[in-house]
Structures are given as structure tokens and as C-alpha cells.
Amino acid sequence: MKIEIWSDVICPFCYIGKRNFEAALEQFEHKENLEVEWKSFQLDPTISELTAEGYHDYLTKRKNMSQEQVNGMLSNVTEMAKQSGLDYHLDQSVIVNSKKAHQFIQFAKSKNLGDQAEERLFLAFFTEGKNIADTETLVQLGLELGLDEIAVKSIFDDQSFEYEVAQDIQEAQNIGVTGVPFFLFDRKYAVSGAQPAEAFLETLNTSFEQWRKSNPEVVIQVSQGKSCSIEDGCD
Incomplete structure (x- = not known):
């Protein structure tokens, strides 16, 4: 069963959502039957790649938030991350355009390293x-x-990875995704936001049960005779 996750690597809730989703996977007994694909999403494509500013300045200037609002929000997010086992240092985070990072992830996906790239x-x-x-x-x-x-x-310099990023973003718009993280299970069930592991596990169980009905497990009854195998040769 396929699970698609739209995410932006500068989104603090996306990392928290990833960790909570992984906690749910640890409790899910059919995880060997899952295929997880990370998809690109940009919360603010207008951010410059060159002018790096901190989270505090970015939220204050671009989101018209007061210093008190920003301080409270960043403190709450840091504590939320801590509860998921993450160590945030948002005062050191450098706000830049995430397009290159998404191109990097798309390339890593072509090498079966999409999850590792997202995590790193x-x-x-x-x-x-x-x-x-x-x-x-x-x-x-x-x-x-x-x-x-x-x-x-x-x-x-490879337009194919830039194209893959654009395609993911367009696909998100087509299905109505307006915020991330967004987890889509078998194109039938979705979890939006950094919800607790229990919410992910519940959706995993529900969606997998439905998927299994259309994709029953194949059990073959074998009558064994003399044969040759790759590992043991002929017996």
C-alpha cells in the first residue's frame, strides 16, 4: 500500500509529523507491505536563496507577527518537537528558499534514499x-x-529534478493540499498536520484493511519434488 507525504523541509511540523508517523509504523504489524514516498511542497517559494534570515525575523517581518507572538510560537514548537524526541534550535535555523533542497530530495529518491535525504x-x-x-x-x-x-x-542544472518538484506541488494543488505535512494513504484516507502517533496508527489500520480487501495476500500450496535452486544447486 502506498503512502504519499507532502512536506517542506523548513516546516517545523513536518519533522514532528515524520517522527510521529515513524512511531506509528513501529506499532504497525504490516509495515513490510507499505511503500512510502516523500513529495515536495513549498510553503513560501518567494524566499530568496541568497538572503538568509532567522526564523524570528522571518515571522516578524513576513507574517506580521509581534515579537511576543513569535517567541511564544517558537517556544511551543520547540517543546512539541522535544516531546517527539527532536532537538530544535530554531534560533539558529537559516530561512532560505527550499527549492534546491527539494531537488536534492528528488535526486535521492531516484537512488532509493528519499527518506534518508528528508531526515538529513x-x-x-x-x-x-x-x-x-x-x-x-x-x-x-x-x-x-x-x-x-x-x-x-x-x-x-538538471531540469528533470526541477520538473519533479513542480509536479509534486501541482499534484498537491490538484487534490486540495493547502498545508503540510499531509499524509495520503492509498489515495483514500489522509492525515493533515503533525498529529499524534495514535492518529497515524488508526489511519494505517483502517486504510490497510481496505487495501487488503482489494489486494489479498497470495498463499501458494506447494507440492515439493526434486528441484534445482540458485543457492543449493540440484538435489
Whole structure:
């Protein structure tokens, strides 16, 4: 069963949602039957790749929030993250355009490393205060994931990955996604926002039960005779 997750790596609730979803997966007994795909979403594509500002300044200037409102919100989000086992340092986070980061994720997905790339970027942004629009930073993160340095450097000149980002964003608009994180289960059930693990587990069980009805488990009764196998040869 396929689960699609729209996320932006500068969204604090997306990392929390990821961790709560993973906690639900640990309790889900059929996780070997799941396929999870991360999809791109940009909360604010107007942010510059060059002008880096902190979370506090960004929310104060661009979202017209007071300093008291910003301080309270960031404190609440940090505590919420802590409850999910995450260590946020939002005072160090560098607000930049996330397009390059999403291109990086799309490339990693082509190497079956989509989840690992998403996790590494979240950690880089929310805990380590790294600039995720900086090419050299992304190259270093790619090397940590085992990706080829030259290949990573070429990502941002490859229109195919830019196209994949745009397609994910368009698809989100088509199905009515207006905020992230957004978890879509088998294109029938959805969880919006960083909900508790219990909510994810409930949706996992419900959606998988419906999916299993249309995709019954195949059980083959085998009558065994003399045969040859790859590992043991012929007996």
C-alpha cells in the first residue's frame, strides 16, 4: 500500500509529523507491505536563496507577527518537537528558499534514499542551523548519504529534478493540499498536520484493511519434488 507525504523541509511540523508517523509504523504489524514516498511542497517559494534570515525575523517581518507572538510560537514548537524526541534550535535555523533542497530530495529518491535525504535535511535545518540552499552544504549532505559528489553538483542544472518538484506541488494543488505535512494513504484516507502517533496508527489500520480487501495476500500450496535452486544447486 502506498503512502504519499507532502512536506517542506523548513516546516517545523513536518519533522514532528515524520517522527510521529515513524512511531506509528513501529506499532504497525504490516509495515513490510507499505511503500512510502516523500513529495515536495513549498510553503513560501518567494524566499530568496541568497538572503538568509532567522526564523524570528522571518515571522516578524513576513507574517506580521509581534515579537511576543513569535517567541511564544517558537517556544511551543520547540517543546512539541522535544516531546517527539527532536532537538530544535530554531534560533539558529537559516530561512532560505527550499527549492534546491527539494531537488536534492528528488535526486535521492531516484537512488532509493528519499527518506534518508528528508531526515538529513530536517536535522541540518532544525538542529544544526545549516543553510540548505547552499550547494556546497547539500553536496556534503549528499556525501554523508553515500551519493556521488559530481552527481549531486549536477542536480541543480538538471531540469528533470526541477520538473519533479513542480509536479509534486501541482499534484498537491490538484487534490486540495493547502498545508503540510499531509499524509495520503492509498489515495483514500489522509492525515493533515503533525498529529499524534495514535492518529497515524488508526489511519494505517483502517486504510490497510481496505487495501487488503482489494489486494489479498497470495498463499501458494506447494507440492515439493526434486528441484534445482540458485543457492543449493540440484538435489
